[in-house]
Amino acid sequence: MITVHHLNYSRSQRVLWLLEELEIPYELVKYERDPKTLLAPKSLQQIHPLGKSPVITDGDLVIAESANILEYLVDTYGKGRLVPPAGTPAYRDYRYFMHYAEGSLMPFLLLKLIFAKVKSAKVPFFVKPIARKIADTVSASFVTPNLTRHLGFLGEHLAKHTWFAGDELTAADIQMSYAIESIVGRGGDLEVSPKLKEFVTRIQARPAYQRAVAKGGPVNPED
Numbered sequence: 001m002i003t004v005h006h007l008n009y010s011r012s013q014r015v016l017w018l019l020e021e022l023e024i025p026y027e028l029v030k031y032e033r034d035p036k037t038l039l040a041p042k043s044l045q046q047i048h049p050l051g052k053s054p055v056i057t058d059g060d061l062v063i064a065e066s067a068n069i070l071e072y073l074v075d076t077y078g079k080g081r082l083v084p085p086a087g088t089p090a091y092r093d094y095r096y097f098m099h100y101a102e103g104s105l106m107p108f109l110l111l112k113l114i115f116a117k118v119k120s121a122k123v124p125f126f127v128k129p130i131a132r133k134i135a136d137t138v139s140a141s142f143v144t145p146n147l148t149r150h151l152g153f154l155g156e157h158l159a160k161h162t163w164f165a166g167d168e169l170t171a172a173d174i175q176m177s178y179a180i181e182s183i184v185g186r187g188g189d190l191e192v193s194p195k196l197k198e199f200v201t202r203i204q205a206r207p208a209y210q211r212a213v214a215k216g217g218p219v220n221p222e223d
Helices: 012-022 042-046 066-077 089-120 128-160 171-186 194-204 207-216
Strands: 002-007 026-031 055-058 061-064
Touching (some): 012 171, 026 207, 066 171, 089 171, 128 194, 171 194
Parallel strands (some): 002 026
């Protein structure tokens, strides 16, 4: 039996959604973030040494990292579902976006979040202007331009394809969902393509997605 060790407001929501799409039975063990630090509880270290989510167990196997988990599940239990045929253009896009989500896109989203927290952090009054200046400078010169380029790329891709890997939903869309939902829901000053907003509307309308949210909770605290 697959067990999902699920942390609230985390990437493990994608694992629940995939399992619901594939209609695979699983057990759900929930963990709650510290309300002040938003860090995962130390009890997750009993499952995986890094104490991070997502992580699943399947018998004696312990599997971590989002893309690794999704690929394991579709390879082991998918029976060809949610993966394009090997050797096709759709398959190449599938492999690309499975790794692009965390390798290329999420680092800039994390930087945006970090510098936003720097600006709002409680620090001595004489330090605050300096912290804000540094955060604003790095955001304006590095983070926002890079995110803008990525969002343009993603919008153009979805203008040509229904999903990230062709005309059918794949695990790559599930992998991309966490970042795209964060951008659409909390992007702030970012210019978000209508195609990305349409993507979020489509995924949130799927019954499997809705079942995952009902079991694991919303993706973002504001949802």
